[in-house]
Amino acid sequence: MDKKWWKESVVYQIYPRSFMDSNGDGIGDLQGIISKLDYLKTLGVDVVWLCPVYESPNDDNGYDISNYRGIMHEFGTMADWEELLAGLHERGMKLIMDLVVNHSSDEHAWFVESRKSKDNEYRDYYIWRPGKDGKEPNDWGSFFSGPAWKYDEQTGEYYLHLFSTKQPDLNWENPKVRQEVYDMMTWWLDKGIDGFRMDVINVISKVPGLPDSSDGSGCGEHYINGPRVHEFLQEMNREVLSKYDIMTVGETVDVTPEDAALFAGSDGNELNMVFQFELMGIDSGPTGKWEVTPWKLTKFKEIVSKWQTELQGKAWNSIYLNNHDQPRQLSRFGHDGEHHNVSAKMLGTLLHTLQGTPYIYQGEEIGMTNVRFKTIEEYKDIETLNMYKDYQKRGHDDSEIMESIYTKGRDNARTPMQWNGEVQAGFTTGTPWLAVNPNYKEINAENALKNPNSVFHYYKKLIELRKKHDVIVYGDYAIINESNEQIYAYTRTLGDVQLLVILNFYEQPAEFKLDEQIRFQNKELLIANYDVPVEEDFHQISLRPYEARVYKLQGVE
Ligand code: NOJ
Numbered sequence: 001m002d003k004k005w006w007k008e009s010v011v012y013q014i015y016p017r018s019f020m021d022s023n024g025d026g027i028g029d030l031q032g033i034i035s036k037l038d039y040l041k042t043l044g045v046d047v048v049w050l051c052p053v054y055e056s057p058n059d060d061n062g063y064d065i066s067n068y069r070g071i072m073h074e075f076g077t078m079a080d081w082e083e084l085l086a087g088l089h090e091r092g093m094k095l096i097m098d099l100v101v102n103h104s105s106d107e108h109a110w111f112v113e114s115r116k117s118k119d120n121e122y123r124d125y126y127i128w129r130p131g132k133d134g135k136e137p138n139d140w141g142s143f144f145s146g147p148a149w150k151y152d153e154q155t156g157e158y159y160l161h162l163f164s165t166k167q168p169d170l171n172w173e174n175p176k177v178r179q180e181v182y183d184m185m186t187w188w189l190d191k192g193i194d195g196f197r198m199d200v201i202n203v204i205s206k207v208p209g210l211p212d213s214s215d216g217s218g219c220g221e222h223y224i225n226g227p228r229v230h231e232f233l234q235e236m237n238r239e240v241l242s243k244y245d246i247m248t249v250g251e252t253v254d255v256t257p258e259d260a261a262l263f264a265g266s267d268g269n270e271l272n273m274v275f276q277f278e279l280m281g282i283d284s285g286p287t288g289k290w291e292v293t294p295w296k297l298t299k300f301k302e303i304v305s306k307w308q309t310e311l312q313g314k315a316w317n318s319i320y321l322n323n324h325d326q327p328r329q330l331s332r333f334g335h336d337g338e339h340h341n342v343s344a345k346m347l348g349t350l351l352h353t354l355q356g357t358p359y360i361y362q363g364e365e366i367g368m369t370n371v372r373f374k375t376i377e378e379y380k381d382i383e384t385l386n387m388y389k390d391y392q393k394r395g396h397d398d399s400e401i402m403e404s405i406y407t408k409g410r411d412n413a414r415t416p417m418q419w420n421g422e423v424q425a426g427f428t429t430g431t432p433w434l435a436v437n438p439n440y441k442e443i444n445a446e447n448a449l450k451n452p453n454s455v456f457h458y459y460k461k462l463i464e465l466r467k468k469h470d471v472i473v474y475g476d477y478a479i480i481n482e483s484n485e486q487i488y489a490y491t492r493t494l495g496d497v498q499l500l501v502i503l504n505f506y507e508q509p510a511e512f513k514l515d516e517q518i519r520f521q522n523k524e525l526l527i528a529n530y531d532v533p534v535e536e537d538f539h540q541i542s543l544r545p546y547e548a549r550v551y552k553l554q555g556v557e
Pocket of ligand 1: 060063163324
């Protein structure tokens with residue numbers, strides 16, 4: 001058992017634009033976050049992951065950085081940021097920053113120089129190519145619709161942008177680029193931060209020659225887990241990461257557990273853990289995320305179990321069910337109507353009792369839900385807006401496109417945090433940059449704090465349990481009653497202690513009967529989302545809608 005603080009921690013993700021506005025301009029900011037540090041302390045989280053707060057023209061809400069060492073003016077100043085770091089540290093919490101270095105903004109000084117001329121000293125900081133037969137240099141597509149290349153008049157060449165046209169890809173083949181990134185990381189670490197979340201870090205190495213995709217799909221085979229990605233991350237680890245006691249989590253698209261074990265293996269020469277997307281693809285169709293497809297619990301269990309068992313002892317999982325790029329977990333995997341409270345708790349139970357570091361996304365702890373704005377004009381996310389135009393061009397029906405956006409769009413997660421039932425949910429005194437979800441009168445932090453039966457207090461208890469029971473952090477995972485279509489049940493075992501987790505994923509009641517031999521007895525109910533009779537035996541239970549229970553068992557040899 002290799003004990004580490006980042007395995008024992010619970011992370012809370014903040015999307016600053018939507019967290020708390022302190023100056024009435026409708027945009028969340030650093031002073032807003034500072035004003036809510038006691039709220040985070042009450043919840044009990046250990047680490048805050050701050051989405052990008054660097055200078056940015058905000059084509060992709062800060063994921064397009066124009067100055068890696070400056071703070072976005074709308075969010076405040078470096079002095080505010082320093083106050084935030086100190087405020088977290090004073091309260092015993094840590095801070096990890098977003099590191100976005102697959103690409104920069106096209107307004108970054110490097111790119112401004114790079115596009116000036118073919119022999120500019122920064123030309124090779126980015127990936128420039130002449131066109132092929134009057135068209136793009138290859139068939140790669142952007143993650144945000146359309147080709148991944150943009151023609152630039154000034155020098156008559158194309159530059160690569162895997163995301164928006166304002167997010168040109170940095171050229172990691174160039175050692176000067178890598179050195180710039182390492183220096184910048186060291187600069188932030190020396191300011192005292194506790195780690196990094198690394199944006200799409202497994203696409204930084206592109207296959208030399210930048211060939212067309214072999215199947216004509218334009219997809220990522222020539223840059224996902226590219227040929228030099230491990231070499232680059234090992235270099236980054238040697239040059240920077242290994243010198244500090246920090247945590248690192250890499251966002252990695254389209255990876256298998258074998259890949260993850262290379263990025264985040266126990267040998268520790270790259271990263272500590274990765275975010276993988278397999279579960280997030282469960283309701284996507286063959287054409288991708290916008291093709292909404294029903295999901296089945298058996299498939300859900302298969303994916304989670306695969307990651308739990310295949311990384312066990314080899315690498316460390318990060319556990320999340322939503323973030324700023326995903327719809328709200330409650331609307332996606334739970335029930336955001338009548339069973340709001342119990343289903344939010346059921347999903348929280350899963351999040352906190354799997355093996356891996358749990359990540360809570362702002363608002364999840366009060367059960368925030370997806371939103372349905374009437375018109376496309378109310379949406380702000382570049383991915384959503386580009387998709388809307390693209391699907392319209394291809395002749396899709398408007399209501400069908402809106403349905404996809406309601407189910408999958410990123411703005412579902414980006415509506416302002418609901419602090420109270422007052423004007424604009426207490427997020428701002430001005431007009432919010434993105435409208436608040438109309439359900440804020442019921443679903444808000446003030447109500448949650450007051451009500452001992454709230455999702456918030458349940459999350460708080462889950463976090464407390466993690467601190468008390470090593471088995472929650474380090475226990476080995478094993479699925480039980482695997483083929484059950486309605487119940488997700490598993491054990492976590494550490495020495496002679498075992499957790500038994502039983503979750504009803506549906507609104508229909510369900511009969512749980514332990515198929516397996518459990519060699520542990522002496523049950524103690526650690527947490528449940530309904531009142532449970534003390535005398536009830538765990539071998540056979542009638543579960544209520546979305547019921548969740550966690551028992552702690554002790555070995556009887
Ligand atoms: C992943 C980030 O999480 C997402 O928000 C962003 O749009 C892309 N990477 C591009 O940076």
